[in-house]
Amino acid sequence: MDCQAINREELAEKYVHHRLDAAQVDEFETHLLECPMCARELELLQAMQTDLAERAHEIRGWTASKPHFFRWQVAVLAGIVVVVATASLAVRWQKMQSASVTAPPPPHANLPIGETMAKEHEANPAGEPVKPEGPQTLSPNREKQVAQANSPTQIQNLTINPHDHAELKRENPSTAGQGGPPVKPAGANGVNSTAQNASSSAVKVDGGEQADQSVNAVRDQQQVSAVIAQPAAGTAKTQVQLTAEQGVELYRVGAVEAPPFTFAGFAAHAKPPKGGRSSTYSGKAGAADSGRVLFHDGMNAYIDARYHDASGYLRSALKYEPSAADVNFYLGVCRILDGHPAESIPALKIAIAAGNSPYLQSAHYYLGKAYVQEMNLEGAEMEFREATGLPGQLSTDAKAMLARVVALREQIEKNKQ
């Protein structure tokens, strides 16, 4: 064995990864004792390994920055944007100044915003769009008031003039429970956020004439348009009516928390068997080793709440271990948490098919959640029922979810009638 062959065949790397057979190991080690240069290279490799392994979690979490040549371009672009934005603001401010000097103030300019809009409503009860009459149609003061009215309470006070109200609803969709096009609460995105958020941003209701009432009161009275999947019919979907309250409940039932994961008893990479003799170790990392490494990386990303990245790693791990319960289970969970519940279903079904694994109950439970988010309440009921009957920590939760899904289904049936 000579230094050139060692470099050419990367034998030092293979040696530290236990990928040489016993004879090669003996030969390599004997060479190390004869050749200080190769010994130094091995030391260097070990020092690099130690430092990289200590910071592995950190390094894996990094996102590679753009190539260097982009950086100055980005800086220049940012500078241009800032200059243009500043110039346009200055021009706008000058225009507003000149308008307030040349034109008389609007009739209600000095009133509080609620009163102002009430007066406008009196003047224009039908809510017809007011044609601009010169620069004073929307005075700077009024514009500022409208722009500042972003909190729900302010907006509730501003709901006198339907025209303005519509504008404000566009400004702040989170309080726009009384207008806008109906949107199906498909639940794919935003289900993981709080129920309040989900109820306000993802569910929009039809109708909405009683604009001056509180948002919650109006929600209770109005109907939510929802698409409910019919599992028996495969992909066929039926339009059913839900009350806003039912819509909110649906989102609450579908909300998912990431199940915990610990690395207990987990080997980061392939190691030789006990006894340390390389002769019994084939040297090459097998499929299971590669799968485990990818699973490990996926779970690192999962712990960091990078569910999209985790899904990528877990999908790669599936190439090596297509029926592994743990890989499929966490892939399913990641797809739900990443806002793709439909994609979680096949993975969770494989995790269930794996049989009596530690993930069996959890897989049923999260499959139920995925079905809820997919509006397949019948499927959800079945899965929660299965989870209830299995041993595990989720029995109580599954029972509660089952009761809520059953209640929801009953209410939906009533709605249909």
Next chain:
Amino acid sequence: MVTGENSAASQSETLIARIRSGERAAEEELVTLYRRPIFAIAAARTGDREAARDLTQEVLIAVLKAARNGQVRESEKLPAFIQGTARNLINNYFRSRVRRAESTLEAAGTLSSDPVGELEAAERRRLVQEELRSYSVLDQQILLFSLVDGHSLVEVAERLKMSHEAVRARKSRLVRKITKKFDRLSQK
């Protein structure tokens, strides 16, 4: 190369002969010559620096003992003898997982501590860390995936969505760069 090997073999023979004749300096020479590679071997095999330190000492003591008692038969093959001793002791360590009792060999006192060597090793590690941290994110990821995780360059390329050739070139450049720097440091 043959001449070099012959010269190394004759050096080994001389060293063993000096040790056998009771020359203390020759023992120290052997320890200085082989301590680092033995430690590197033990660390690679055990993955445990503490255990590797103890095992290095055990190997050196065993070799010195054998040399003193004339048990090194083919003294020109001293490196092979040391390698065999190291392999056996490391395998014993794996089998027992119990640290051996301290040897009563007289030379143990001189072997047990090498503060200068330890300091130098720590400094080398620090410099390697510093050098690695100066590399870009992508470079560090390439090294992590290949050197720590043990992925092939094809797998690394796939994970980083790069071409195999680009990964190979980058890795080889990085290893060359750090080796060059490390060599300079080692020669200081």
